[in-house]
Amino acid sequence: LDKLPNFRRSGVQHLFFQGTAPNGETQKQKPGLIPSGKLSMVHTTMEENSLEGTLYFLNEFVSCQHHPPKEIICHLIKQMLLDTQEGEILNDIYTLLMKIQMLHPASTATVGWDWTLVKFIMDDQEKPPGWLLFLQYVVQTLEDDFQHKLKSNQLQKSIAKEVLSCDLCFKNVKEVLKWLVAAVTGVGFSQPQEQLQEARAEHSSSSPRLASTQTAQTNQAQTAFFAQKTMLLLQRMLSMAVEVDRSPTCSSHKIADNMFPYILNIPLRSQREALLNTMESQLLRCRLLELLFEHSCDVPTTSSMSLDKVLYFLSHSSVLPQFQDETATWQRWDEMLQYLSLLLLSYHGVKV
Numbered sequence: 001l002d003k004l005p006n007f008r009r010s011g012v013q014h015l016f017f018q019g020t021a022p023n024g025e026t027q028k029q030k031p032g033l034i035p036s037g038k039l040s041m042v043h044t045t046m047e048e049n050s051l052e053g054t055l056y057f058l059n060e061f062v063s064c065q066h067h068p069p070k071e072i073i074c075h076l077i078k079q080m081l082l083d084t085q086e087g088e089i090l091n092d093i094y095t096l097l098m099k100i101q102m103l104h105p106a107s108t109a110t111v112g113w114d115w116t117l118v119k120f121i122m123d124d125q126e127k128p129p130g131w132l133l134f135l136q137y138v139v140q141t142l143e144d145d146f147q148h149k150l151k152s153n154q155l156q157k158s159i160a161k162e163v164l165s166c167d168l169c170f171k172n173v174k175e176v177l178k179w180l181v182a183a184v185t186g187v188g189f190s191q192p193q194e195q196l197q198e199a200r201a202e203h204s205s206s207s208p209r210l211a212s213t214q215t216a217q218t219n220q221a222q223t224a225f226f227a228q229k230t231m232l233l234l235q236r237m238l239s240m241a242v243e244v245d246r247s248p249t250c251s252s253h254k255i256a257d258n259m260f261p262y263i264l265n266i267p268l269r270s271q272r273e274a275l276l277n278t279m280e281s282q283l284l285r286c287r288l289l290e291l292l293f294e295h296s297c298d299v300p301t302t303s304s305m306s307l308d309k310v311l312y313f314l315s316h317s318s319v320l321p322q323f324q325d326e327t328a329t330w331q332r333w334d335e336m337l338q339y340l341s342l343l344l345l346s347y348h349g350v351k352v
Helices: 036-047 051-061 070-081 087-103 115-123 131-151 159-164 170-185 193-202 208-243 248-264 269-277 282-296 307-316 329-351
Strands: none
Touching (some): 036 051, 036 070, 070 131, 087 131, 115 131, 115 170, 131 159, 131 208, 159 170, 159 208, 170 208, 170 248, 170 269, 208 248, 208 269, 208 282, 248 282, 269 282, 269 329, 282 329, 307 329
């Protein structure tokens, strides 16, 4: 745990609720469930499928001292956030979930999602409109719990340990790798159909050709935003996967070994750079670049990572592999030098 200084930071800031933090007096009282009488009102709106009613009562009843039971959080996620088509209500549901998370951070016992649900949503070719908000919420719960358990030296009891451990559930980490590459390459990650339709309506014009051009540009920009947001969230997951077990070095090697074939098949330099530049874990990026240069060396070396090894790569590496894109030799040399510089920076970050 002494090797985790970069993780000793506050979690993602809950900007919606700056004024709702508990004061000194309320912190002395032990939080409990929303009283049964009030819960019955919430259950009534849930049975009647009244989204607005459920949101209204929960917003009224959730406080520093009272939180909903796990079953209601599961309902908010599965039956509301992931089963609603209207954008405005989606934002209200997400805001409520984040309010609950800020006041009563999820733990392994209270978290309202599981990996089966995450996998189902991320693998679904026709993702529901609320999928990105769901992914943000998942990463928020992982991050908050990770930071809390890190401060108390209890990472072994964290949510991340249960779902992102390279020792216990590496198949989940490999799924994150698959989703990350899909987000980087733009395969399988597009914005919800409803938002595309809204964009088309907003850009309707008397000139069909102009409207078509504007709509295409808007759709392209919004799809790129969704992919970039997804990529950053998945990189955060990978960073926690590296650090949650007892040996971050072993975890980084295991993840990099599985990621390396993917990077060789990423078609564009800009996409490869996006993958490497957004990588939060210096340890993982260092190992991945090390594998890339070992692959390009005519005479490979078995020495451990060091400054001498970086210099060895500089003098013994041939041009980087051809990858999948047709680029001139000088451009491949340019990419190699850029990655060598990135390797040096990553190695320095690991040593510091």
